[in-house]
Amino acid sequence: MCARRPALPWGVPAFIVTSCRLPSVAGVTDQLAVRIEGLTKRYGSLTAVDGIDIAVAEGEVYGVLGPNGAGKTTVLRMLFGLIRPDAGVLEVFGRSWEQNGTDTLAGVAGFIESPKFYPYLTGRKNLQLLAGLDGGAARERIDEVLDVVDLTGRDRDKVGGYSFGMRQRLGVAASLLRDPRLLVLDEPANGLDPAGIRDMRALVHRLADSGLTVLLSSHDMAEVEEICDNVTIMKTGSVVYHGTISALRAQAPPQAHLLRTTDDAAAARLAAGAEGLSVATAEGQLAVRGTQDAIDAYVRTLALAGIAPRSLTLGEAPLEALFFMLTEASPDSPPHGTRTDQEALS
Amino acid sequence: MTTARALPTTPAGPGHAGPSPARPAGVGTAYRWEITKLAALVRTRAALAAALVLPPLVVLVLNGQTPPVDTLYGRYVHDSGYAVPLLLLGFATQFVYPLLTSLVAGDIFASEDHFGTWKTVLTRSVSRSQVFWAKTLAASTFAVVLLGVLATSSIVSSLLLVGHQPLTGLTGQTIAPGRALGLVAAAWATDLPPLIGFTALAILLSVVSRNPAVGVVGPVVIGFVMSLVGSVGGIGLLRPALLTTPLESWHGLFTDPSFHGVIWQGVAVSAVWTAVCLFLAYSSLRRRDITGG
Secondary structure, eight states, X not given: OOOOOOOOTTSOOOOOOSSSOOOOOTTOOSSEEEEEEEXXXXXXXXXXXXXXXXXXXXXXXXXXXXXXXXXXHHXXXXXXXXXXXXXXXXXXXXXXXXXXXXXXXXXXXXXXXXXXXXXXXXXXXXXXXXHHHXXXXXXXXXXXXXXXTTOTTTTTSBGGGOOHHHHHHHHHHHHXXXXXXXXXXXXXXXXXXXXXXXXXXXXXXXXHHTTOEEEEEESOHHHHHHHOSEEEEEETTEEEEEEEHHHHHHXXXXXXXXXXXXXXHHHHHHHTTOTTEEEEEETTEEEEEEOHHHHHHHHHHHHHTTOOEEEEEEOSOHHHHHHHHHHHSOTTSTTTTOOOOHHHHO | OOTTSOOOSOOOSTTOOOSOOOOOXXXXXXXXXXXXXXXXXXXXXXXXXXXXXXXXXXXXXXXXXXXXXXXXXXXXXXXXXXXXXXXXXXXXXXXXXXXXXXXXXXXXXXXXXXXXXHHHXXXXXXXXXXXXXXXXXXXXXXXXXXHHHHHHHHHHHHHHHXXXXXXXXXXXXXXXXXXXXXXXXXHHHHTXXXXXXXXXXXXXXXXXXXXXXXXXXXXXXXXXXXXXHHHSSSOTTTGGGSTTGGGGGGGGGXXXXXXXXXXXXXXXXXXXXXXXXHHHHHHHHHHOOOOOO
8 A cells, every 4th residue: 555645746646655565576585685774874963864764675676866965875884884873773684783793794795985995906816805805715706707897807907007997897896706695886887987887787787687686876867767676765864765666757757848949938828728738947948748749739839820949859857857856856845755664664 | 898798606596595604704814814915015015125124234334433332332333243233222212113113003904094995895704803903913913023024134234244242231241142142132022012012002093093194103203202201300100101111121131130120011011002002993993984985
């Protein structure tokens, strides 16, 4: 049973998932890889993470999305035991830091922000050292993981000479050494060039397809949309959306067409009576939303009225627009500040 | 990146039991890992090379000059090969020990902050406690090796270049070469406890400041201040508690009769400094949030 939220600003009824069981995703089991309830972290008067709940099922590809400063990385740092929560429950495969110490991370690998290595050692030496810290058995897999991330041939170069993208890939290799069941990636495509982003996403896709549970943090809606099954959207330490990508997509506004004409004011007036069309003025141009047929008809009407279109371009992607609405509007706006309910995580 | 490559052995998919929990690395593994890192650092090798090469150079220079009569054993450097290592020992205690040991100990924790690698290490199967003790052992190992190299190089080079004549004691007695060798070696050994104390101090500064420069320079400055304070009169109660005081405890070995009480007092003082510094460093590392990098 889902709780109905107030309508979103563009008039689409919103089902922000506050109290409904998450829809099942193919290949996902009932066992939780990550269970977070009421997790809170404060730095003095600043609440970096404010009582959030997240549940990641095994086999799932889960996205934590939010702008910089939303608290995504803080959550992941708490997951890895790098910082201690002030309140709440955090379990990984049913284990917690309080009860299991470093065993909490058994079967877990990943990196926080950009992966860091010892620059005065070679890539291979770094991996050997990290494999040693994992008990040594992973040393046999170094060649294998280097091949996966395509660093074979550069593995005997010092990391200090690696490009940013190569370090990101070495970070993935270091994670794979642990043969993880849960891979946690924090902004894996951050700082990469377009080709690097494409390759990183392809790699994450392949890892996810192999059955790995992936917890991905990102500020890029397109990245999360492409890779993830479920998503939690955070804003200033709180969850503002929690649900499936498909449900989020259903709530997204229709994509706007951005229109400039010889007479925008007259064009806006003409749109007032058009069926299935909404026009708003935005940043010196008209944002036109409606079905393709309605927009086609509107353009013809403009021409008949002697108003010449000077440009008609596609606006931001619907999910992107929804993301900005969720994370940039004031806290009083309806969808903001909503929390994932405990029930959704059970 | 080629995206068509085969994945490594990966989990079989949802519901599979997954790999067994990683075997804990333990302090031993983490210690070997620290030693490997230290061995790869140019700074470490340079410090050891300096400890090996500088004493013979100093002996060579002293051999061709007027003896520095105003320093302890300075007047005897041409008379006995056992006097030169003691002169060097006195010099080393002033600045060299704190500097050389803090080159590693002052950097060993802070460098993880500098490189942002705490998160790399602590997201593996190793705890903060294990990393702390591994790093502490590695820094102490370096201090011991450094002292050993410095002592060996000083004694061997001066015996080769000056000779193994009898040594004049601090109370004017003559010490036979065989016994002098043992006493000189013992004198260098008495510096080990305060050296470990300085190592612990450097570790504390390294952990707390998270800044390699503070970790390296701090002990040198503190050592210098302690030396100054120790040379001022009217601080009878404070002087034995200074970490620099045990560095002079070897003097009692070269008197007749010899006195060892100050040596054991120095060991106790060094142990207290070591314990307090390590406790504070350990507490700080255990408590702190790893937010950098």
